[in-house]
Amino acid sequence: MTAAGAPTVKCLVWDLDDTLWDGVVLEGDDPAPFPAALETLAELDRRGILHAAAGRGERGATERHLAERRLSDWFCAVQVGWGAKSDAVRRIAKALNIGLDTVAFVDNDPVERAEVAGELPMVRCYPAAAAGRLPKFRDFQPEHVTAEATGRRRLYRAEWQRRQAEAEFTEGRQAFLDSLGLVMEVRPATGKDLSRAGELTVRTHQLNSTGLTYGRDELARLSRSPDHQVLLATLRDRFGDYGIVGLAVTELVGRDAVLRLMLMSCRVASRGAGGVLLHHLTRQALAAGRRPVAHFVPTEVNRNMLVTMRFVGYRATATDEERLVLTVDPEQPLPEAPGHTRVLAGAA
Numbered sequence: 001m002t003a004a005g006a007p008t009v010k011c012l013v014w015d016l017d018d019t020l021w022d023g024v025v026l027e028g029d030d031p032a033p034f035p036a037a038l039e040t041l042a043e044l045d046r047r048g049i050l051h052a053a054a055g056r057g058e059r060g061a062t063e064r065h066l067a068e069r070r071l072s073d074w075f076c077a078v079q080v081g082w083g084a085k086s087d088a089v090r091r092i093a094k095a096l097n098i099g100l101d102t103v104a105f106v107d108n109d110p111v112e113r114a115e116v117a118g119e120l121p122m123v124r125c126y127p128a129a130a131a132g133r134l135p136k137f138r139d140f141q142p143e144h145v146t147a148e149a150t151g152r153r154r155l156y157r158a159e160w161q162r163r164q165a166e167a168e169f170t171e172g173r174q175a176f177l178d179s180l181g182l183v184m185e186v187r188p189a190t191g192k193d194l195s196r197a198g199e200l201t202v203r204t205h206q207l208n209s210t211g212l213t214y215g216r217d218e219l220a221r222l223s224r225s226p227d228h229q230v231l232l233a234t235l236r237d238r239f240g241d242y243g244i245v246g247l248a249v250t251e252l253v254g255r256d257a258v259l260r261l262m263l264m265s266c267r268v269a270s271r272g273a274g275g276v277l278l279h280h281l282t283r284q285a286l287a288a289g290r291r292p293v294a295h296f297v298p299t300e301v302n303r304n305m306l307v308t309m310r311f312v313g314y315r316a317t318a319t320d321e322e323r324l325v326l327t328v329d330p331e332q333p334l335p336e337a338p339g340h341t342r343v344l345a346g347a348a
Contacts, residue, residue, distance in 0.1 A: 008142045009049055009124065010098050011076070012040075012134070013089050015107035016055035016062065019128040025065045026057045033069060036132025041074050043135045047145050048152045050096065052077040054088035054105070076156035085112050086119035095163055096156060097266055104139065106131050144195065151243065158240040159267060165239075177271065177340040180237040184276055187346030189230040189247075194219045196244050197232060200263060207264040207274045209305050210297040210323065214249070214261070227252050233277050235268055235341075242268055246277045250285075257285035259294040262305075272338050274308045279337045282312055282328055284345075292328040295320075311335065 023031025233246030
């Protein structure tokens, strides 16, 4: 958290003309990026902070210039047009599935900054003159920089391309999911994964069964325990890798496999990935001769996880303090697994 209590910035939205580069594309210029802006792009990207663009002009001309200057790969989302910058920032946050309170905006024009600040007071606005100094500001200094964080841009760029493809797809939602060629790998967590796994427990709320958080050391201890299983889920499709998107912590108690925590990144919620992972864990428990049990602690935002559990066949059988205890009846047939994702069981 920053000194003012706001969360660390997850995405910096750049104006382009006279902010990222020195000149105006539509006026016939061939503007080069400011050296200080390039340094900020690289350093924030290393920290896992995303970049997006909200520029004035014609989209085609701007995208050609970004490509010619080899700048396109820095940006996870690009909004170019003549509408209000606040609308562009709002669309970018929605497309990236991040809160507006984690977005910052940099622009050389004080009128544009004032418009964004007025419409979106939670967005932090900075003048272009400060672009080179932004990495020194506490708002842009995440507490941890994991290996996964340094590859976050690639993951979000792929997601932007998926969204564009989905918008152009005309054959229906299920047909689009089928076209993605989704493959999920579920494997035991290893030492190099534990920082990202701990990060997931802190960052993921909507598809989180209990709201528990685990640090790296605790996950390492559980992964070594013969009475526990710590599994990670990765996901990929024809556009590329989503990276590590899911975590499950199961305790083996007698003949029960008790799911203490299952979570799935909100980035892949629309892919039905939560149901895919839960279905796999449940089948795995049944194949081992164990009764699948899951704990669920309701929060303001995780109702979708309970719905997912019910679709897979979990039914509430007890209330333990503030949590629900749900079980699957081994004598009842399990609902059919989602067909649009192939699941691989990987080794440690």
